[in-house]
Amino acid sequence: MSNNRTIPAPDNDLSRRAMLRGVALAATAIASGQLSLEAAQHVHQQVKEEKKNAGTYKLKLFNEREYKTLGRLAELIVPADEVSGSAREAGAPEFTDLLCSQNRELADIYTGGLFWLDAQMEDRHGVSFLDATEGQQTAMLDLLVEAEKQEGERRAQGLTFEDIQRYQEFESYGIYRPSELSPGIRFFDWVRRMTVDAFYTSEIGVKDIGYKGNTATSKFEVPQEIIDYALKRSPFASS
Amino acid sequence: MSQIKRSPEIHDVVVIGSGAGGGTVAHVLTALGLKVTLLEAGPMLDPAKEFKEHQWPHEVDHRGAEEGGAVYFGRGKPFGYFTTTNGGWELEGEPYTVAEGSEFRWFRSRILGGRTNHYGRMSFRFSDYDFKPYDRDGLGTNWPISYDDISPYYDKAETLIGVTGTKEGIRSAPDGVFHDPPPAKAHEILIKKASEKLNIPCIPNRRAVITRDLNGRPACHYCGQCGRGCLTASNYSSSQVQIFPAMKTGKLKIIDMAMAREVLTDKSGKVVGVSYIDKKTRTEQELRCRVVVLAASACESARLLLNSKSNRYQNGLANGSGVVGRFLMDTVGFDLSGQVAALEGLPRYNSDGFGGAHLYMPWWGWENQSKLGFPRGYHIEIGGGYGMPQVGSFHHAASRYGYGKKLKEGARRDYGTHVAFAGRGEMIPNNHSYCEIDPKVVDQWGIPVLRFHFKWTDYEWKQARHMEQTFAAIIETMGGTVNRLSTAQRQRDGISVPGMIIHEVGTVRMGTDPKTSALNGFCQSHEAKNLFVCDAGPFVSNPDKNPTLTINALAWRTSDYIAEEMKKGNV
Numbered sequence: 001m002s003n004n005r006t007i008p009a010p011d012n013d014l015s016r017r018a019m020l021r022g023v024a025l026a027a028t029a030i031a032s033g034q035l036s037l038e039a040a041q042h043v044h045q046q047v048k049e050e051k052k053n054a055g056t057y058k059l060k061l062f063n064e065r066e067y068k069t070l071g072r073l074a075e076l077i078v079p080a081d082e083v084s085g086s087a088r089e090a091g092a093p094e095f096t097d098l099l100c101s102q103n104r105e106l107a108d109i110y111t112g113g114l115f116w117l118d119a120q121m122e123d124r125h126g127v128s129f130l131d132a133t134e135g136q137q138t139a140m141l142d143l144l145v146e147a148e149k150q151e152g153e154r155r156a157q158g159l160t161f162e163d164i165q166r167y168q169e170f171e172s173y174g175i176y177r178p179s180e181l182s183p184g185i186r187f188f189d190w191v192r193r194m195t196v197d198a199f200y201t202s203e204i205g206v207k208d209i210g211y212k213g214n215t216a217t218s219k220f221e222v223p224q225e226i227i228d229y230a231l232k233r234s235p236f237a238s239s
Numbered sequence: 240m241s242q243i244k245r246s247p248e249i250h251d252v253v254v255i256g257s258g259a260g261g262g263t264v265a266h267v268l269t270a271l272g273l274k275v276t277l278l279e280a281g282p283m284l285d286p287a288k289e290f291k292e293h294q295w296p297h298e299v300d301h302r303g304a305e306e307g308g309a310v311y312f313g314r315g316k317p318f319g320y321f322t323t324t325n326g327g328w329e330l331e332g333e334p335y336t337v338a339e340g341s342e343f344r345w346f347r348s349r350i351l352g353g354r355t356n357h358y359g360r361m362s363f364r365f366s367d368y369d370f371k372p373y374d375r376d377g378l379g380t381n382w383p384i385s386y387d388d389i390s391p392y393y394d395k396a397e398t399l400i401g402v403t404g405t406k407e408g409i410r411s412a413p414d415g416v417f418h419d420p421p422p423a424k425a426h427e428i429l430i431k432k433a434s435e436k437l438n439i440p441c442i443p444n445r446r447a448v449i450t451r452d453l454n455g456r457p458a459c460h461y462c463g464q465c466g467r468g469c470l471t472a473s474n475y476s477s478s479q480v481q482i483f484p485a486m487k488t489g490k491l492k493i494i495d496m497a498m499a500r501e502v503l504t505d506k507s508g509k510v511v512g513v514s515y516i517d518k519k520t521r522t523e524q525e526l527r528c529r530v531v532v533l534a535a536s537a538c539e540s541a542r543l544l545l546n547s548k549s550n551r552y553q554n555g556l557a558n559g560s561g562v563v564g565r566f567l568m569d570t571v572g573f574d575l576s577g578q579v580a581a582l583e584g585l586p587r588y589n590s591d592g593f594g595g596a597h598l599y600m601p602w603w604g605w606e607n608q609s610k611l612g613f614p615r616g617y618h619i620e621i622g623g624g625y626g627m628p629q630v631g632s633f634h635h636a637a638s639r640y641g642y643g644k645k646l647k648e649g650a651r652r653d654y655g656t657h658v659a660f661a662g663r664g665e666m667i668p669n670n671h672s673y674c675e676i677d678p679k680v681v682d683q684w685g686i687p688v689l690r691f692h693f694k695w696t697d698y699e700w701k702q703a704r705h706m707e708q709t710f711a712a713i714i715e716t717m718g719g720t721v722n723r724l725s726t727a728q729r730q731r732d733g734i735s736v737p738g739m740i741i742h743e744v745g746t747v748r749m750g751t752d753p754k755t756s757a758l759n760g761f762c763q764s765h766e767a768k769n770l771f772v773c774d775a776g777p778f779v780s781n782p783d784k785n786p787t788l789t790i791n792a793l794a795w796r797t798s799d800y801i802a803e804e805m806k807k808g809n810v
Binding site: 076077078079081083095098099100102103105106138141142145148152189190192193194196197198200201202203205206208209210211212213214215216217218219220221222223225226227229230231233234235236 | 293295296297300301302303304306307308309311312421422423424425426428429432433458460461462463464579580581582583584585586587588589590591592593597625626627628629630631632633634636637638641642643644646647650651654716717718
């Protein structure tokens with residue numbers, strides 16, 4: 001087990017420096033009153049052209065096993081499919097490692113959550129999450145998602161956590177029983193939110209979701225076929 | 240020996256604050272040949288360093304979640320890492336207090352240009368009836384000026400800063416000097432159809448963005464990132480549009496990191512200067528001048544006046560009436576969203592546009608006000624389209640679809656199908672909403688801080704419920720599903736937390752009667768003729784129009800008046 005393992009970096013700070021160069025250029029242009037759309041486009045162009053992935057990533061907090069478990073979770077949460085790669089490929093484990101290394105509170109959520117997950121897997125299947133079969137892994141996640149849904153429904157009925165505490169005497173009715181999976185629900189929600197963030201903010205994710213903006217253009221236009229598409233499916237189709 | 244550093248120089252005009260008001264005063268007065276010294280409590284602005292326009296989240300190692308994932312713990316920068324805010328609802332070392340039973344959050348900027356660097360840039364003129372609210376329904380107080388007084392200054396302000404719009408002839412939303420607006424986005428076309436079916440006007444948005452070149456500023460390049468600060472200055476900020484050009488005249492001196500402590504007066508009651516803390520050296524300094532203009536933001540200017548006590552002004556400067564700090568108003572806010580089936584599967588297009596919605600709905604109910612059950616009105620702002628994926632953008636999809644292929648496909652299907660509506664309405668001033676000096680607390684500069692009192696009344700709550708019904712009706716008319724509020728959610732989110740819309744106004748109000756107002760119609764103190772207030776403090780009411788454009792226009796009018804009065808030797 002080593003904390004010095006190197007792996008490809010999801011990104012590096014070259015980009016920021018290149019951006020600042022572009023920005024400085026644009027600012028000079030403003031000062032000299034020569035600013036044009038070309039100058040604006042230049043800024044965007046510089047951002048686009050920067051090189052990525054030149055460096056390598058060193059684990060900052062997690063051990064190798066934790067890192068691999070996070071990688072597996074990332075793959076399960078946002079898997080590769082015919083459109084794009086997985087959240088692991090988009091740098092989710094590195095993103096998590098970095099933020100956890102900067103924040104003890106977050107680090108505890110993750111190390112605690114990973115221990116909880118492994119203990120549950122040992123109890124249920126006699127094997128750690130990482131070493132379990134895909135079927136065992138997804139069975140665990142399905143349990144958490146289902147338990148989360150039930151919690152959500154209680155909330156939708158207007159029952160807050162405090163309500164649930166207050167009415168603990170009604171536990172025998174079964175309605176308000178807090179789930180033994182509660183710590184896992186919380187942890188999985190953390191992993192899922194941060195995995196999704198890492199994925200959709202990556203170049204892979206931006207392409208997957210189809211965001212077309214962050215460019216400079218001299219004219220804003222919506223293609224007519226797009227307007228027609230929306231109108232045709234709306235209640236205003238005939239009007 | 241005194242520790243205070245006194246400069247022997249007599250400045251023409253000292254302006255405190257560099258936002259919409261201070262920026263306008265600096266720009267107009269330097270153009271008229273006066274020498275202006277501007278105090279800013281934050282640092283100078285360097286767009287090349289501050290503005291994160293065009294940056295992708297993946298270009299930053301924390302992706303915008305900030306160090307240690309601060310945003311996940313609700314400790315991130317207000318409006319997100321990439322915006323150009325420098326300030327927030329809490330400032331380290333500069334606290335404020337809130338009285339028991341009240342709720343108020345006070346947003347303050349600490350940077351050259353203030354909140355204009357990141358604001359929403361909605362630029363709506365007040366209507367003729369907005370200046371005479373008391374005449375309309377017997378509530379609140381009339382302004383001492385009318386629409387005709389300010390209209391030429393709306394023209395000037397719009398001509399300089401550049402505002403989009405179209406001539407519509409709607410009484411609640413007077414037309415101005417406009418740049419062509421960009422066309423509507425796809426989801427907005429459906430919203431417009433739904434609105435019109437409900438007899439709600441839905442018109443091109445009026446935002447301080449230029450769509451043709453203006454005074455060396457190139458037209459908007461439609462990246463949709465106004466909130467990050469615009470590198471090409473294609474939108475309005477007082478820093479780029481007024482202060483930087485004013486600096487080129489050689490007549491503007493800027494003192495940054497200068498926290499004003501007190502306005503100084505002589506025995507006759509005349510203002511003679513300003514004392515401030517130089518934050519860089521933690522020393523107190525004094526400037527002498529002929530005229531002081533407060534443009535520190537409505538509440539900060541009120542605080543400064545209340546802290547400027549002397550034998551002559553025992554109640555605080557310009558506060559013989561006792562109104563300074565009173566009649567604090569924010570905008571009534573309420574938001575509702577929904578999902579629209581017709582937008583599912585829409586071919587992707589770049590919907591960034593000019594940094595805000597391309598359409599909006601001005602208030603439409605002024606003629607049958609009596610049937611509505613609440614006074615005054617609101618306008619509606621629109622959200623929707625394909626936003627840049629950011630930290631948090633897909634949390635909703637994540638909890639909706641669980642994980643795996645289902646999540647990925649669900650996120651693709653839902654992306655861009657949500658529409659959101661934000662009502663921004665008029666609050667009636669009330670006796671429970673004001674700020675005063677907290678006798679027990681000082682900030683890190685030793686300056687007594689503000690204590691806030693605030694209550695919405697039934698007027699505001701009923702208006703917010705009307706917003707809720709209206710937004711739900713629009714969403715349903717366009718075939719959408721409303722994200723309805725539960726009773727518990729309505730209790731919590733049914734109306735904005737006071738201060739959160741950041742339209743706080745009214746604390747140094749103008750009026751004809753010195754007994755019930757602090758300033759005259761030229762934003763000049765009734766008591767000290769060489770003291771002026773040029774932020775939203777002078778507002779007598781807070782119409783459902785975002786305040787910035789009116790701050791610009793009023794400050795311009797006041798600046799013309801100051802120059803004239805100085806020339807005549809009256810101040």
